[in-house]
Amino acid sequence: MSDPMRASGAKEFTPGWVGAAAAAEPPSAPGGARPAISFAYGVPDPALFPAEALAAAGKDALLQHGDRALQYGAVLGLPQLIAGLLARLRDREGLDLAPGQCLITAGSSQAIGLVAHALIAPGDAVLLETPAWPGVINALRRYQARAIPVPMDQEGLDPAALEQTLARLQAEGVRPKLLYTVPTYQNPTGITMTAGRRAAVLALARRYDLLILEDDAYRDIAFDAPPPPSLLALDVDGRVLRTGTYSKILAAGLRLGWLLGPAAAISRISAVKDDGGTSPFASYVTATFAEAGALEAHIALLVNAYREKRDAMLRALERAFPPGAQWTRPAGGFFIWVTLPEGLDSGALLPRARAAGVDFLPGRACFPDPADGARYIRLAFSQGTPDEIEDGIARLAGVIAAAR
Amino acid sequence: MSDPMRASGAKEFTPGWVGAAAAAEPPSAPGGARPAISFAYGVPDPALFPAEALAAAGKDALLQHGDRALQYGAVLGLPQLIAGLLARLRDREGLDLAPGQCLITAGSSQAIGLVAHALIAPGDAVLLETPAWPGVINALRRYQARAIPVPMDQEGLDPAALEQTLARLQAEGVRPKLLYTVPTYQNPTGITMTAGRRAAVLALARRYDLLILEDDAYRDIAFDAPPPPSLLALDVDGRVLRTGTYSKILAAGLRLGWLLGPAAAISRISAVKDDGGTSPFASYVTATFAEAGALEAHIALLVNAYREKRDAMLRALERAFPPGAQWTRPAGGFFIWVTLPEGLDSGALLPRARAAGVDFLPGRACFPDPADGARYIRLAFSQGTPDEIEDGIARLAGVIAAAR
Numbered sequence: 185m186s187d188p189m190r191a192s193g194a195k196e197f198t199p200g201w202v203g204a205a206a207a208a209e210p211p212s213a214p215g216g217a218r219p220a221i222s223f224a225y226g227v228p229d230p231a232l233f234p235a236e237a238l239a240a241a242g243k244d245a246l247l248q249h250g251d252r253a254l255q256y257g258a259v260l261g262l263p264q265l266i267a268g269l270l271a272r273l274r275d276r277e278g279l280d281l282a283p284g285q286c287l288i289t290a291g292s293s294q295a296i297g298l299v300a301h302a303l304i305a306p307g308d309a310v311l312l313e314t315p316a317w318p319g320v321i322n323a324l325r326r327y328q329a330r331a332i333p334v335p336m337d338q339e340g341l342d343p344a345a346l347e348q349t350l351a352r353l354q355a356e357g358v359r360p361k362l363l364y365t366v367p368t369y370q371n372p373t374g375i376t377m378t379a380g381r382r383a384a385v386l387a388l389a390r391r392y393d394l395l396i397l398e399d400d401a402y403r404d405i406a407f408d409a410p411p412p413p414s415l416l417a418l419d420v421d422g423r424v425l426r427t428g429t430y431s432k433i434l435a436a437g438l439r440l441g442w443l444l445g446p447a448a449a450i451s452r453i454s455a456v457k458d459d460g461g462t463s464p465f466a467s468y469v470t471a472t473f474a475e476a477g478a479l480e481a482h483i484a485l486l487v488n489a490y491r492e493k494r495d496a497m498l499r500a501l502e503r504a505f506p507p508g509a510q511w512t513r514p515a516g517g518f519f520i521w522v523t524l525p526e527g528l529d530s531g532a533l534l535p536r537a538r539a540a541g542v543d544f545l546p547g548r549a550c551f552p553d554p555a556d557g558a559r560y561i562r563l564a565f566s567q568g569t570p571d572e573i574e575d576g577i578a579r580l581a582g583v584i585a586a587a588r
Numbered sequence: 589m590s591d592p593m594r595a596s597g598a599k600e601f602t603p604g605w606v607g608a609a610a611a612a613e614p615p616s617a618p619g620g621a622r623p624a625i626s627f628a629y630g631v632p633d634p635a636l637f638p639a640e641a642l643a644a645a646g647k648d649a650l651l652q653h654g655d656r657a658l659q660y661g662a663v664l665g666l667p668q669l670i671a672g673l674l675a676r677l678r679d680r681e682g683l684d685l686a687p688g689q690c691l692i693t694a695g696s697s698q699a700i701g702l703v704a705h706a707l708i709a710p711g712d713a714v715l716l717e718t719p720a721w722p723g724v725i726n727a728l729r730r731y732q733a734r735a736i737p738v739p740m741d742q743e744g745l746d747p748a749a750l751e752q753t754l755a756r757l758q759a760e761g762v763r764p765k766l767l768y769t770v771p772t773y774q775n776p777t778g779i780t781m782t783a784g785r786r787a788a789v790l791a792l793a794r795r796y797d798l799l800i801l802e803d804d805a806y807r808d809i810a811f812d813a814p815p816p817p818s819l820l821a822l823d824v825d826g827r828v829l830r831t832g833t834y835s836k837i838l839a840a841g842l843r844l845g846w847l848l849g850p851a852a853a854i855s856r857i858s859a860v861k862d863d864g865g866t867s868p869f870a871s872y873v874t875a876t877f878a879e880a881g882a883l884e885a886h887i888a889l890l891v892n893a894y895r896e897k898r899d900a901m902l903r904a905l906e907r908a909f910p911p912g913a914q915w916t917r918p919a920g921g922f923f924i925w926v927t928l929p930e931g932l933d934s935g936a937l938l939p940r941a942r943a944a945g946v947d948f949l950p951g952r953a954c955f956p957d958p959a960d961g962a963r964y965i966r967l968a969f970s971q972g973t974p975d976e977i978e979d980g981i982a983r984l985a986g987v988i989a990a991a992r
Contacts, residue, residue, distance in 0.1 A: 227660055235654025242646040242873075250639025254839035256631055290694060290863035297862025301705075323862060435658035437868035458701025458727060459694035459863070464841035466869055469646075 221576035222543040223563040226371060226518045232489055233435050234482055241473035253468035259454050261288025262467035268474050279417050284447040287454050288462045292401050292427040292441035299397055299425060300327045302453045303361050311363040313341045315550035317371040320364055331552040340377025341365055343384035350392045362395040368411045369402035369517025372550045372562035376515055379412040389423055398426040402517035404433045404483050407491040422446035430470060433483050438466045496570035500577035506584060518566040528587060529558045536583045542576045625980035626947040627967040630775060630922045636893055637839050638886050645877035653872055661868035663858050665692025669875040683821050688851040691858050692866045696805050696831040696845035703801055703829060704731045706857045707765050715767040717745045719954035721775040724768055735956040744781025745769055747788035754796045766799040772815045773806035773921025776954045776966035780919055783816040793827055802830040806921035808837045808887050811895040826850035834874060837887050842870045900974030901981060908985035922970040933962045940987045946980045
């Protein structure tokens, strides 16, 4: 039997995307038991989903607006949801955006995919803040982009390295399509780009006429002071697109996120969205929940819960991890980034960690060139109780001690 | 100010997709009143949405499975929803498919977009049963495919014309990527491809090693006898992909559809799905609704309601339309296709029809070359009551009479 998919010349793609990683079950511990805890996935804690309140909002939305919530909707998204989102951005960040500057998407993963789809042709150069979220590395592979890593340090993306890279590319006659960055509570490191760095990155973007894709999925999970203004808020000439998501502040299963930016860009990017518009049903439920005032209270609850988890992980790392190991102290988000003592390879540790009932993301997954990430580990503290987190870190410390 | 989207060389796309058409409001009648009725859009009647039952299903789903319904899900879709869908296909059509042969999508529009994304490179030839749904014409433009029309008649796609086209392309060294067809209750004509034609089309596909994309959105809206077996059901060597949707049998606002086909093809196509998996929330609500047995009863109710609408439109056409006009008598679905008396141009009639409070889709929108469609009108009978439909047809007949 012939293979018509092959015969008709289907393009080849690297499979795997955020959903694949998130949905994958961590492998079983010996005896078939699930690991005591997984630090591998940046998924929200299901114990924190407001299921009852969403059920009530869903009932209200369907009984009051069923004729619209169950019908086809606008390509840009539900106007009420957009209005609520923009009002929130105005109140909290002083951002003044028009409805045409917002596209509702199926999570920020779709927003990133749409930007790539609209902008990237095979072989195009894309600047990638590195280490990076594996989902965006996969997306760039899928669109056959040439990912050019730009390093970061404890203050975020390094403007000197960015300038050097831009100058080198300009000399080679290469024009990068965009810069992808997660400036706030970065995935995978938890690092926040300083206000000074943000200004410097934007100044370089203006000088080199560069488009920036700012992934802002974690902004609202802020444990201490509010984060610095977003790149979009600092942008003066329409060169920043910013994604956000309800996945981290409400529920990932709704598949609702957004893309903000210049109206012309939003219009062009929405033209490649081929799903008939993001679910009016999920949008009405979310808008109803938010309009009832529940969203801010829920975010406050989440921030407290995730802060406790972060604190538990930091405490456990201090207590249990060996000298020579280093880690970040995130002011928000879901992640801590660990640098192992010299000579250790996180990929080699993973099977032993799993055997000990704990799971993590090896750093290699966060670099376009996997050879670069051997010493690193991404730990997500978003799942599990503080006690489970402390237990998991103790197990992981045991695995590391045994490996040295 | 520079335009970074332009500067960075964004690809150009034709905007517009099913959602755009569905969401567009028909223009106002004189005096700002809405038209009495629109026959322009193939959208379900919102009066038929089971809002209360879905609210109850939503509550059950969230209270019993909130930890999963609100979490990231599998890329292929919610296993329960897939299992229910495959059981239904087994019961009703004798189709025996494995879970890996089904991808849950955000409506069948996303399924079609994913197939195009995975398969079509700019300039590729795609065979298009014509007249065609404007959404697929736009999708092919967006992926820069070369749409090659293959005509149909009252028995559906014409196998002789298909063979001629395939032979001509083969002689030119052109290998079409796929054939797009809506064999059952076609959009826009309402015509159903006969069983004999289906066998002939499949035989040609085998001979020319052609992939078929079967859009099967309307199969369950069957007014009389069940429709002939689908091309997928008749396929013997894995060359048919079939799309379906909950939009017509439950609610478009859920944005839930599916793609069926060989497991290898489904896997490859799912790799270009960049939205983190179709909404677990909407999927749980739908699976809960269907598991309670409500889906079959609801479809039976829909079939009765849409049959009444079809009958009302056919009666009104008989009564009011002029000699020389012809129209199809669909055995299912949402559409009647009208051929106007010679010399009339449906595009020219549209403004006058709107002024008279009635709206339709001009035939030009259904042809890759708009010059081909001037004499045709697509009438959707899915919205409005039988009385409103009869009134709308009478108004349209008046406009046609005045134009002759």
